[in-house]
Amino acid sequence: MLILRVVYALVWALLSVSPKTHVFHFNLTYVDADADGTFSRRMIGINNQWPLPTIRVKKNDRIQIHFTNLLETKASLHFHGLFQQGTNAMDGPEMVTQCPVAPGSTFLYDFKVTKQAGTYWYHSHSGSQYADGLRGILIVEDTEQDYHFHFDEEVVLSVGEHYHQESSEVLSKFMSRYNPTGAEPIPQNSLFNETKNVTWHVEPGKTYLLRIVNMGLFTSQYLSIEDHTFTIVEADGVFVEPQEVDSLYIAVAQRYSVLVKSKKSTKKNYRFLNIIDQEMLDVLPADLQVISTNWMVYNDDVEMPSPLENNDKSFENQLAKMHPFDDFYLVPLGKEALLPDADVVITLDFTMDVLGDGVTYASFNGVSYVPPKVPTLYSVVSSGKYANNQQVYGSNTNTFVIQNNEVVDIVLNNMDPGKHPFHLHGHTFQVISRSPEGMDEEDPIKFDPNNSSHTNYPEYPMIRDTVQVHPNGFFVLRFKADNPGVWFFHCHVDWHLEQGLAITFVEAPFEIQKQKIIPNHYDNCKSSNVSTIGNAAGNYGETKESWLNLQGENVQVAPLPAGFTTKGYVAMILCTLVAVYGVWSIYKYGMEDVNSEDTEAVIRKLYDILRTNGALEPEYDDGDEELLIAS
Structure with a gap:
């Protein structure tokens, strides 16, 4: 009998640690939702539900997702932070490792989660689509004995920002000549677990593991709980030496796991604040809630602290007390x-x-990323012996070919006054140098290999997969090319990715050619009418010249005519607006006695002139001058 018990125990132990296969059927559908409690709009749901489900697996498990696109537009899915070792075709960014999933098509994501545990997430990698809700959290659990800290209960938390218009509408206004400064779209709200004003009920004397993901696509956020601390134990899937902090600063796409110890007393409840980094906003609308109040609740019978307001003195005091690590x-x-x-x-x-x-x-x-006509992975696979030639991948994809097991440094000099979080697919990296913010926009801080303060690298550098560069500053990242694949490196402010802020690594191309791409992926490309053979321009043949012929490739827009600068362009726009105002003033004060019929005739003539010269705002340039007359 004892022997049987031992056998049962051994079998149960083996079953409990043996890898499992998790099968999901994700049907993309539109769902009406009021995320921030002020405006209802359609979001992208899965199986008619939004917010999206949290995927939870264990290390070494297999994930299979049958991804069916029932939307009216293309879609894709990226599993942020997962290495996809040996399964590069499952990484997700369209025109990099796959074709977009066309409406009505099903794409199979099938991969194992090897050598990784921690906090990850999944999101669309088609334009700025994940702003419409196609985003969720993915947890890879470690075995209990591998955790290096104790906790009683786990809680999952996402933060982000929210737009009331769909991303395609926002993007069209952002990428417009009527936005000459490139000012990023201002969100209407921030979200906390895809909603606002959240109450988190806790029990006294417990330790909570709080997994936090910034699933936004623009703004970093500050997080703090009044009279409590966070102890950081994980950053982007990498366990770290415990670090106690009074607040967190989390850029988009970053993740942290923190320990929060609840108090023994239940006599008081506390504010849990998430605060938009307002320095990232070009304009601060009066109605934007920069600070959002949620609550850590010990006792429902005790009064909740009042929400903090943007112009409240306590808000300023709260910010002054925060010193993010x-x-x-x-x-x-x-x-x-x-x-x-x-x-x-x-x-x-x-x-x-x-x-x-x-x-x-x-x-x-000087090169703005433009997607190729053939996904870069398929160019690697179809180009055979020419796959090692960087020219195959186009002049506007910013592609760098690197070889197996090379150590690579990425030196990024930010010649811009904005903050930018950069993410590398397929790898984590060591952050070996990072400058402070450069205070002179005309003279940003650039990395200098001869400056000892720039090259005083740490003995044990921080490791993660998403890191922010400071305004007018630099960082240096180092990684080992030990994961053959086509890997995207890009700014995770998705508005900037849409502007072309990306490069592509083709890592060990001849090793990539040994990986399997399942027939379903090629079928999907046919549905999307995208070629799977050829170089970046879709050209190929029997000779090297054929593969290096980039005639017809997608390229960036030509530069401004000589003599134009950004400041000059803005000045021209302002002068135009002043001129238009002058015309309006002449009309206003010089034609007051003209009857209404004559007035409409004049406006119609002005309409025809403006439309012919392409000078109308988009909302008026629709062939119907009645709208302009009404205005």
Whole structure:
């Protein structure tokens, strides 16, 4: 009998740790939702539900998602932070590792989660679509004995911002000649677990593991709980030495796991604040709630603290008390030493420039990312012996070919006064140097390899997959190319990605060619009418010349005519507005005695002139002058 019990125990132990396969059927549908309690709009749900479900698996498990697009537009899914070792085709960014999933099509994501545990998330990688709700949290649980800290209960939390218009509408106004400064769209609200004014009920004397994900696409946020601290134990899937802090600063796409110890007394409830980093906003609307109040509730019978208001003195006091920890100084729990000197150094100078169509674009070294006609992964697979030639992947994809096990440094100089969180697919990286904010926009701080303060690298650098560069400053990232694949590196402010702020790594191309791409993926490309053979321009043939022929490729907009600058362009727009105001003044005060019929005739003539010269605002340029007359 004892032997049987031992056998049963062993079998049960083996079953409990053996990998499992989790099968999901995700049907994308529109769902009407009022996320912030002030405006109802359609969001992208899964199986007619929004917010989206949290995916929870264990290390070494397999995930299969049958992803059916029932929307009226294309879609995709990226599993942020997962390495996709040996399964690069499952990474998700459209025109990088896959074709977009066309309406009515089903795409199979099938991969194992190996060597990773921690807090991750999944989201659309088609334009700025995840602003419409196609985003959710993915937890990879470790075995109990592998956790290096104790907790009694786990809580999952997301933060982000919310727009009342759909992302396609917001994007069209953002990427417009009527937005010559490239000012990012201002959200209407921030969200806390996809809603607002949340109450979190806790029990006294317990330790909570709080997994936090910034699922927004623009603003960083501050988080704090009054009279409580956070102890950071994980950053982007990497366990770190415990670090107690009074508040968190979390950029978009970053994740933290923190321990929160509840008090023994239940005599009081506390505010749990999430605060938009208002320095990232070009304009601060009066009705925008920069600070949002939620509550950590010990006792429902005790009065809740009142919400903090933007102009409240207590709000200013709260901000003054917050001193978020600089993540550069987080130490990985395993104390992974600094990688050896780089075999390859890639220096990226980032700028924002107005191009010939009057729209502001982002570029690295003067090149703004434009998607190829053939997804880059398929160019690798179909180009055979020419896959090692960087030219195959186009002149506007910012592609760098690196080889197996090379150590790579990314030096990024931010020549822009904004904050930018950058994410690398397929890897984590060591953050080995980062400058403070540059105070002179005309003279940003650039990395200098001969400056000892720039090259005083830490012995055990912070490791994560998303890191923010300071305004007019730089960072240096180091990683080992030990995961063959086509990997995107881009700003995770999705408005900036839409402006072209991205590069592509083709890592160990001949090893990539050994990976399997399932037939379903090729079928999906047919549905999307996208080729799976050829270089970035869709050209191919029997000769090297055929594969290096980029005639017909997608390229960035031509530059402004000589002599134009961003400031000059803005000045021109302002002068035009002044001129229009002058015409209006002449009409207003010089034609007061003209009867209404004559007035309408004059406006119709002005309408025809403006429309012919392309000078109308988009809302009026629809062929119907009645709208202009009414205005």
